[in-house]
Amino acid sequence: MAAVQSMPGLPSKPLPKYEQVAETSASLDWADLVTLDLSNFEAPGERERLAAQLKDAVHNVGFFYITGFGLSQEEVDNQFAIGKEFFALPTEEKVKYRADLEHGNYNGYRPKGSSEVLPGKRDNVEMFNVFKFIPELERGQPDVINDNRAEIERFQRHIAEDTVQKLLILIAIILELPEDHLTKGHQYDDVSDCHLRYMIYRHRSAQENAEYQNLYSKGHTDFGSLTLLFRQPVAALQIRMPDGSWKWVKPYPGSITVNIADVLQFWTAGYLKSSIHRVVAPPPDQAHIDRLGLLYFLRPAHDLKLKALDSPLLQRLGLTSENDAANEIKAGDWVRARVKGNQDKVSEGGNKNKPVLGGIEAKYYD
Ligand SMILES: O=C(O)CCC(=O)C(=O)O
Ligand SMILES: [Fe+2]
Numbered sequence: 001m002a003a004v005q006s007m008p009g010l011p012s013k014p015l016p017k018y019e020q021v022a023e024t025s026a027s028l029d030w031a032d033l034v035t036l037d038l039s040n041f042e043a044p045g046e047r048e049r050l051a052a053q054l055k056d057a058v059h060n061v062g063f064f065y066i067t068g069f070g071l072s073q074e075e076v077d078n079q080f081a082i083g084k085e086f087f088a089l090p091t092e093e094k095v096k097y098r099a100d101l102e103h104g105n106y107n108g109y110r111p112k113g114s115s116e117v118l119p120g121k122r123d124n125v126e127m128f129n130v131f132k133f134i135p136e137l138e139r140g141q142p143d144v145i146n147d148n149r150a151e152i153e154r155f156q157r158h159i160a161e162d163t164v165q166k167l168l169i170l171i172a173i174i175l176e177l178p179e180d181h182l183t184k185g186h187q188y189d190d191v192s193d194c195h196l197r198y199m200i201y202r203h204r205s206a207q208e209n210a211e212y213q214n215l216y217s218k219g220h221t222d223f224g225s226l227t228l229l230f231r232q233p234v235a236a237l238q239i240r241m242p243d244g245s246w247k248w249v250k251p252y253p254g255s256i257t258v259n260i261a262d263v264l265q266f267w268t269a270g271y272l273k274s275s276i277h278r279v280v281a282p283p284p285d286q287a288h289i290d291r292l293g294l295l296y297f298l299r300p301a302h303d304l305k306l307k308a309l310d311s312p313l314l315q316r317l318g319l320t321s322e323n324d325a326a327n328e329i330k331a332g333d334w335v336r337a338r339v340k341g342n343q344d345k346v347s348e349g350g351n352k353n354k355p356v357l358g359g360i361e362a363k364y365y366d
Pocket of ligand 1: 199217222229236237277278279293
């Protein structure tokens with residue numbers, strides 16, 4: 001009898017369909033964020049219209065939503081199913097794929113407890129980071145990734161080669177730079193630490209939440225260029241508003257939450273805001289849920305320097321990083337120093353700046 005052959009491009013073992021959980025019915029103080037609909041991006045005048053809509057958000061808030069990005073909820077849910085399958089593996093299987101965190105390399109598995117949330121208190125978060133499928137970054141992968149590799153690569157490439165390219169064009173327009181000024185340093189074939197991340201925050205008891213001051217992840221900024229957070233109906237992400245208050249980020253159907261990260265802040269001498277966000281315990285009606293996450297972290301080509309860009313807008317505003325300690329730091333070194341630093345113990349006493357590289361600090365908040 002002929003052996004059963006799997007179809008090329010289809011997983012050898014179909015995954016159970018992923019069902020998203022219900023939204024919270026709690027009434028929370030949601031942040032009011034701009035939503036960009038990318039579905040008419042190619043229409044005449046559309047880029048300028050979207051850039052105008054985005055300008056204030058990226059300067060003052062650092063967070064916004066996108067819709068019309070060309071991936072269906074089914075495709076997104078299929079990625080959640082992959083993450084769920086991976087995290088259900090026994091720990092001894094998962095640690096075979098452990099990332100080289102000690103050198104700031106996130107390629108692979110990051111076990112829970114790798115970072116401190118509060119002094120003496122370790123996190124409850126697992127991550128599995130799948131870097132780009134290019135020869136320089138290949139590594140051994142678990143079966144669930146190998147079996148679904150074609151679909152994961154297609155999903156990653158859509159984000160990297162379509163969605164983020166559009167966002168980088170809009171940001172270049174805001175900065176009055178040629179449209180390809182930022183896309184050039186963010187190509188799929190560039191060696192960089194871009195990755196698709198599957199994440200799980202395992203729920204804690206009410207008593208544990210009290211001991212952790214409700215924190216799952218301290219207030220922080222992200223390290224690279226942009227972060228894209230696929231819709232996750234469990235309320236837990238909060239952003240720090242310009243007045244220092246924290247607001248919840250509502251997960252709207254069909255949307256991705258996007259935030260500006262450190263490298264874009266360096267490149268714009270602070271004009272683009274790498275804003276502080278944190279993850280807290282969900283409201284009571286979602287407190288029992290193990291919160292799965294799906295994110296894409298966009299990082300620039302490793303060798304690009306952090307020196308501010310020569311932008312007409314920044315020049316008019318007098319924003320330059322001339323003589324700044326960041327000028328000669330490579331973006332990839334910054335990202336890796338921040339990943340490495342995340343394994344350190346936290347300091348006592350709440351909100352602290354932490355040295356990262358070349359005398360430059362990163363901000364952390366409780
Ligand atoms: O899980 C979330 O909502 C945010 C995660 C996050 O901030 C991060 O991984 O950098
Ligand atoms: Fe983050």
